[in-house]
Amino acid sequence: MTDKLIKKNRGHRKKEMAKAEATNMTALAASYDDRIRPILDAIDRLRHLKVMQEGIELPTIVVVGDQSSGKSSVLESLAGINLPRGQGICTRVPLIMRLQDHPSLSQPQLQLEYKDKTITTSETGITNAIRAATDEIAGNGKGISNTPLTLVVKKSGVPDLTMVDLPGITRVPVHGQPENIYEKISDIIMEYITPKESIILNVLSATVDFPTCESIRMSQQVDRTGERTLAVVTKADKAPEGLLEKVTTDDVNIGLGYVCVRNRVGDESYEQARDAEKRLFETHPLLSRIDKSIVGIPVLAQRLMQIQAAIISKCLPDIVKKINEKLSRNASELQQMPQNLSSMTDAMRAFMHMISMAKESLRKILIGGEFDEFPDDMGMHGTARMSEMLAKYSKELPSKCPSSDERFLMEEIAVLGEAKGINGLPNFLPRTAFLILLRRKVKEISHTPSEFVRKMWAYIEDVVLRVLLHHSEDYPQLQSLTRRAAENLIEKMRNRSYDVMKVSIEMEMVADYTSNPDYMKTWTELMNNRDDFMNAIENHAKPTKLLLKGFGEVEIHHLRQYAAMAEQAFDMRMRITAYWRSVVLRLVDNLALHILYSVNCLVEKEIEMELVDELVGPRMSGLERMLEESPSTAGKRERLRKSIALLKESKQVVAKIMDRIEAHGD
Ligand code: GDP
Numbered sequence: 265m266t267d268k269l270i271k272k273n274r275g276h277r278k279k280e281m282a283k284a285e286a287t288n289m290t291a292l293a294a295s296y297d298d299r300i301r302p303i304l305d306a307i308d309r310l311r312h313l314k315v316m317q318e319g320i321e322l323p324t325i326v327v328v329g330d331q332s333s334g335k336s337s338v339l340e341s342l343a344g345i346n347l348p349r350g351q352g353i354c355t356r357v358p359l360i361m362r363l364q365d366h367p368s369l370s371q372p373q374l375q376l377e378y379k380d381k382t383i384t385t386s387e388t389g390i391t392n393a394i395r396a397a398t399d400e401i402a403g404n405g406k407g408i409s410n411t412p413l414t415l416v417v418k419k420s421g422v423p424d425l426t427m428v429d430l431p432g433i434t435r436v437p438v439h440g441q442p443e444n445i446y447e448k449i450s451d452i453i454m455e456y457i458t459p460k461e462s463i464i465l466n467v468l469s470a471t472v473d474f475p476t477c478e479s480i481r482m483s484q485q486v487d488r489t490g491e492r493t494l495a496v497v498t499k500a501d502k503a504p505e506g507l508l509e510k511v512t513t514d515d516v517n518i519g520l521g522y523v524c525v526r527n528r529v530g531d532e533s534y535e536q537a538r539d540a541e542k543r544l545f546e547t548h549p550l551l552s553r554i555d556k557s558i559v560g561i562p563v564l565a566q567r568l569m570q571i572q573a574a575i576i577s578k579c580l581p582d583i584v585k586k587i588n589e590k591l592s593r594n595a596s597e598l599q600q601m602p603q604n605l606s607s608m609t610d611a612m613r614a615f616m617h618m619i620s621m622a623k624e625s626l627r628k629i630l631i632g633g634e635f636d637e638f639p640d641d642m643g644m645h646g647t648a649r650m651s652e653m654l655a656k657y658s659k660e661l662p663s664k665c666p667s668s669d670e671r672f673l674m675e676e677i678a679v680l681g682e683a684k685g686i687n688g689l690p691n692f693l694p695r696t697a698f699l700i701l702l703r704r705k706v707k708e709i710s711h712t713p714s715e716f717v718r719k720m721w722a723y724i725e726d727v728v729l730r731v732l733l734h735h736s737e738d739y740p741q742l743q744s745l746t747r748r749a750a751e752n753l754i755e756k757m758r759n760r761s762y763d764v765m766k767v768s769i770e771m772e773m774v775a776d777y778t779s780n781p782d783y784m785k786t787w788t789e790l791m792n793n794r795d796d797f798m799n800a801i802e803n804h805a806k807p808t809k810l811l812l813k814g815f816g817e818v819e820i821h822h823l824r825q826y827a828a829m830a831e832q833a834f835d836m837r838m839r840i841t842a843y844w845r846s847v848v849l850r851l852v853d854n855l856a857l858h859i860l861y862s863v864n865c866l867v868e869k870e871i872e873m874e875l876v877d878e879l880v881g882p883r884m885s886g887l888e889r890m891l892e893e894s895p896s897t898a899g900k901r902e903r904l905r906k907s908i909a910l911l912k913e914s915k916q917v918v919a920k921i922m923d924r925i926e927a928h929g930d
């Protein structure tokens with residue numbers, strides 16, 4: 265019945281509809297003027313202030329689509345002006361298009377803004393102006409850039425919308441395009457569509473199979489359910505067959521729905537194009553069956569304005585929150601920045617403060633065992649790590665005297681054999697033989713203490729450097745001097761430790777002495793075995809295997825030929841075994857005490873002296889350096905100041921619209 269009616273009264277109805285639409289648009293425009301416009305202006309102002317650089321995302325409608333899908337044509341239809349359009353890649357930089365309805369204007373006003381420039385242009389000049397600006401931003405080849413270009417269109421009857429047109433996606437570079445064009449374009453697209461604040465306007469040509477579109481694949485990556493994706497199907501006139509089915513089956517998850525359009529073709533004027541579109545969807549046998557609520561540019565304009573209003577009101581509170589957060593973070597960061605020093609006295613004071621802070625930290629970490637400054641950094645729990653290293657070191661020193669003999673006591677026998685003749689009496693234990701053996705054993709383990717000294721100082725150096733660099737981070741210009749001072753000092757202290765260690769080893773090698781009662785006790789115990797041992801040697805009828813406490817089962821057959829010397833060898837082995845414990849204990853304790861003493865010296869006086877020598881010195885060069893603010897600190901201060909100014913301004917902008925919204929009772 266409706267069909268009949270349309271056919272019958274087409275002329276009449278057409279007029280009616282046009283009238284209704286016009287009223288609609290005017291009503292919409294009116295409500296926009298006093299409610300939405302100021303909000304859009306504010307968002308624009310924020311965009312202009314570049315709050316995006318501060319990590320604050322703005323609600324944005326982003327136009328994406330495969331190359332030649334009709335993106336620019338859609339924008340052109342919405343704006344009612346001619347844009348660069350056609351084959352190949354026309355849009356090479358993001359184009360932010362800001363449409364503003366100005367019913368009082370008889371002629372559209374166009375403005376192109378980029379790189380701090382504002383260029384006023386006309387409807388006929390716009391194409392060339394965009395081309396020239398694009399060339400200036402992205403070079404005049406076929407290059408791509410993510411620096412945006414802003415086009416402000418003030419015109420009577422346009423929807424109040426801000427949209428971003430992006431370069432179309434292409435898999436295959438055409439002649440003159442860079443090889444990595446696909447990656448470059450998809451990076452730009454991703455940058456714009458990833459934020460949750462972006463609405464994706466996916467432009468699809470009716471002539472293609474939607475699931476094969478690159479733009480669908482990309483928008484699905486960031487908006488799987490499609491809740492912020494709206495599809496515009498262009499070229500309805502070129503491929504009307506099956507279009508209704510395509511948009512009703514929705515194979516590609518478009519949450520915000522579809523709008524089918526027909527853009528300007530060839531040299532048509534904007535008005536001609538709209539009339540042709542209207543006729544097409546009313547009269548085409550296939551296209552007229554598509555619901556009127558999802559066809560035509562006016563419908564698209566209205567949908568976009570609704571979506572825009574919704575997303576803005578949804579995002580605003582969050583924007584306010586983010587601006588405030590960022591503002592207070594930057595303000596406190598600026599406050600915490602070091603004062604600019606203006607005199608030598610100031611510098612000296614700052615330097616002394618730095619030293620006392622560093623000393624306090626080192627005292628806690630390396631001496632006191634307080635970890636409040638680095639609770640979660642195990643590497644900085646100095647006393648715990650040092651005691652672990654000591655424990656490991658003492659374990660690495662063999663608690664049993666190392667022996668190299670393949671057959672029991674043969675090492676002792678060989679040494680005794682060499683020492684014979686120097687001493688007269690056969691039962692007199694030659695001390696030289698004992699010392700020779702002792703020296704040999706100590707030498708065998710001497711690499712362990714030296715390895716320990718190396719590791720311990722490497723660790724201490726690490727801690728000291730970290731603490732010093734931490735406390736001097738406000739003065740980057742001092743860090744190399746500070747580092748050098750610390751490295752020099754540690755080097756000196758390490759060498760001192762090596763000397764101490766060498767002396768203790770030397771002492772163990774040239775003399776045998778202990779007041780430790782444990783020695784006599786152990787030796788006596790071990791010597792309890794002597795009778796059994798001598799029996800086995802002398803009585804050839806006895807078994808040649810013997811169980812000796814502390815040595816396990818030993819074979820003694822080979823010793824029967826040595827008789828008296830075997831007894832001496834046995835005694836010698838028992839002595840050195842008993843004595844060895846004292847040697848190891850001394851090597852561990854001496855070195856441990858020495859290291860603890862050194863660390864104490866380092867923290868309590870040497871580090872300060874070294875730093876003063878290096879940084880103050882006779883010419884006070886380090887202090888002078890403190891007076892010049894390093895370029896990086898100055899730069900940071902400047903950046904923070906700028907950012908704070910920008911955020912404060914943004915805050916005011918947003919506060920104004922929030923007040924307005926509340927006044928309207930939205
Ligand atoms: P973009 O690369 O996505 O910006 O695509 P363009 O807007 O430059 O359009 C590519 C080509 O498709 C141009 O030649 C347009 O004239 C044409 N085109 C766009 N929309 C339509 C449409 O609705 N109908 C017809 N017939 N052609 C269209």
Ligand code: MG
Binds near residue numbers: 336337348354355432
């Ligand atoms: Mg384009």
